[in-house]
Amino acid sequence: EAQVTQNPRYLITVTGKKLTVTCSQNMNHEYMSWYRQDPGLGLRQIYYSMNVEVTDKGDVPEGYKVSRKEKRNFPLILESPSPNQTSLYFCASSLIGGFGTGELFFGEGSRLTVL
Amino acid sequence: ILNVEQSPQSLHVQEGDSTNFTCSFPSSNFYALHWYRWETAKSPEALFVMTLNGDEKKKGRISATLNTKEGYSYLYIKGSQPEDSATYLCAFIRDTGNQFYFGTGTSLTVIP
Numbered sequence: 298e299a300q301v302t303q304n305p306r307y308l309i310t311v312t313g314k315k316l317t318v319t320c321s322q323n324m325n326h327e328y329m330s331w332y333r334q335d336p337g338l339g340l341r342q343i344y345y346s347m348n349v350e351v352t353d354k355g356d357v358p359e360g361y362k363v364s365r366k367e368k369r370n371f372p373l374i375l376e377s378p379s380p381n382q383t384s385l386y387f388c389a390s391s392l393i394g395g396f397g398t399g400e401l402f403f404g405e406g407s408r409l410t411v412l
Numbered sequence: 413i414l415n416v417e418q419s420p421q422s423l424h425v426q427e428g429d430s431t432n433f434t435c436s437f438p439s440s441n442f443y444a445l446h447w448y449r450w451e452t453a454k455s456p457e458a459l460f461v462m463t464l465n466g467d468e469k470k471k472g473r474i475s476a477t478l479n480t481k482e483g484y485s486y487l488y489i490k491g492s493q494p495e496d497s498a499t500y501l502c503a504f505i506r507d508t509g510n511q512f513y514f515g516t517g518t519s520l521t522v523i524p
Binding site for chain 2: 328332338339347353387399400401403404
């Protein structure tokens with residue numbers, strides 16, 4: 298089954314404790330991206346990757362890191378989480394990014410709470 | 413930061429009513445406009461990908477139109493059903509093709 302898998306789905310952590318949210322896709326997609334969803338705001342892009350070893354900042358990259366060492370994986374790293382990073386996070390992948398019919402396929406979301 | 417606006421923010425309609433909502437986006441540097449359907453406790457799923465001015469797409473009772481010159485897209489639902497209840501998101505893709513800018517969504521509730 299074609300899917301984007303995120304882990305963990307739910308996490309409560311404390312300020313400053315490094316954490317990683319994993320994202321994996323099995324569709325051989327070139328493009329992967331991370332978004333955060335906050336009340337009253339649309340999905341905001343954190344980072345995206347057009348291909349292996351190619352990553353770039355979205356609109357809200359502060360406090361986050363990513364890596365793309367393999368095509369299928371795109372982890373989101375919070376080196377020192379703060380309460381303002383409490384949010385619902387989505388990973389998404391696309392065959393060719395925004396070009397052509399590059400619709401996004403979303404993971405199930407990861408709800409993160411930073412105390 | 414690029415602005416994509418959706419209206420109305422929320423909508424309640426009776427089963428069987430037809431409805432429509434709007435996505436407004438910058439008319440410059442346009443590459444594509446996506447519509448997604450997001451049901452509660454699930455992930456957003458793509459409805460339409462639109463790239464050409466004047467594009468019209470249809471999937472069952474749902475259709476969409478695109479005007480890139482004036483920067484808007486309409487989503488129409490004909491004969492709304494309770495299962496249409498969801499948040500509908502639009503996403504603007506600029507001509508670099510690498511960034512997606514989402515609106516805040518229109519929350520639709522269809523009352524049986």
